[in-house]
Amino acid sequence: RSSCTMNSTAVAAMASRRPRGRSYVKSAALAASAACCVAVLFSSSFSSSATFAGLQQGATRVDTSTTAARAYTSAPVATPPEDLMTIKQRHLTPSAEHLEYAVVEYSGRQHMVTEGGMYETYFIRAVPGSKVRLNRVLLMKQKGSDGQFEVSIGQPLIDGAYVEITILEHLKSEDQTIFKHKKKKHYMKRWIVNQKLTRFRIDRIV
Numbered sequence: 433r434s435s436c437t438m439n440s441t442a443v444a445a446m447a448s449r450r451p452r453g454r455s456y457v458k459s460a461a462l463a464a465s466a467a468c469c470v471a472v473l474f475s476s477s478f479s480s481s482a483t484f485a486g487l488q489q490g491a492t493r494v495d496t497s498t499t500a501a502r503a504y505t506s507a508p509v510a511t512p513p514e515d516l517m518t519i520k521q522r523h524l525t526p527s528a529e530h531l532e533y534a535v536v537e538y539s540g541r542q543h544m545v546t547e548g549g550m551y552e553t554y555f556i557r558a559v560p561g562s563k564v565r566l567n568r569v570l571l572m573k574q575k576g577s578d579g580q581f582e583v584s585i586g587q588p589l590i591d592g593a594y595v596e597i598t599i600l601e602h603l604k605s606e607d608q609t610i611f612k613h614k615k616k617k618h619y620m621k622r623w624i625v626n627q628k629l630t631r632f633r634i635d636r637i638v
């Protein structure tokens with residue numbers, strides 16, 4: 433800091449003694465600022481090298497036996513607020529309040545699955561009858577040892593959780609009509625396509 437102050441003072445004295453144009457004063461100021469930057473860099477590098485030397489002399493050992501944080505959070509099932517508008521239709525609406533289920537993702541599609549259920553999804557390249565494991569579990573609701581339900585929410589996935597499925601069959605979806613039309617261009621096309629689907633059964637949720 434003292435060297436920077438002296439350089440700026442010298443520049444001001446030179447500018448007062450030798451009256452020159454604005455370009456001369458600007459160039460002198462730039463030279464002084466460059467000298468200050470060099471001095472600061474030199475001092476910081478010196479301090480960092482001294483610190484490194486001190487660490488080498490002390491030979492301090494960093495403890496690397498740290499445990500990684502879990503990639504999910506668990507919480508008890510929350511009670512929803514009372515809704516008086518739908519109290520008459522509530523017994524007619526299916527609910528998953530007393531179910532153990534998981535939300536698994538495959539090919540961009542999320543499935544809410546329960547053990548023993550059968551579902552359909554996009555084509556899975558596997559032979560019918562084979563076992564497949566889906567490891568992208570986003571949410572899981574299971575009953576604990578005390579009989580209370582516990583919900584695990586992934587961030588974004590639950591580490592160590594997976595769903596074992598059995599491939600039942602491959603099939604095609606219903607006909608999907610695709611229609612394209614451009615007005616005032618005499619352009620109109622229509623065709624029918626079918627998506628490849630796979631039907632599978634949930635064996636267990638781990």
